[in-house]
Amino acid sequence: MNTITVRIIGLEEARKRINDFPAALTRTLEHPQVLREIGTVLAGSAVQTIREGGRPVKYKPLAASTIARKGSSKPLIDKGTLRNSLDYKERGGSLYLTSVEYLKYHQFKEGRTKATFPARPVWGVHEEGSEEVSDIILDKLSETL
Secondary structure, three states: OOOOOOOOOOHHHHHHHHHHHHHHHHHHHOOHHHHHHHHHHHHHHHHHHHHOOOOOOOOOOOOHHHHHHHOOOOOOOOOOHHHHHOEEEEEOOEEEEEOOOOHHHHHOOOOOOOOOOOOOOOOOOOHHHHHHHHHHHHHHHHHHO
16 A cells, blocks of 8 residues: 655644734734824824715714804814814824814714714724725734734
């Protein structure tokens, strides 16, 4: 009887990488460069959301009284204060999205006591940003493993 012997090269190295994966993923997700790159994507995406008047769902139209007061029918665009405040901070392995205090009233409808306008979310990961964030993580993870 003839036999063939197959020697798999690198099997132990592959097992080690698989076992190291959870720690490598954590290191990647806490890496300052990765967090800064993701923060840049999210801040840019938030600005784009305001420019487009909401996405993936368009913002509800402004009330006639609001349009009359500000002279524009574009939600969240007046002086540019909110749009210009969209930023992030990377600190201690975490990413913090930052903006003016009143953004929370636009971002979330829940928890508001006086605001009567509809929620107009700004922060979020959209289709193009999702792929970009994935690429950032995978690129760094491949370096780590």
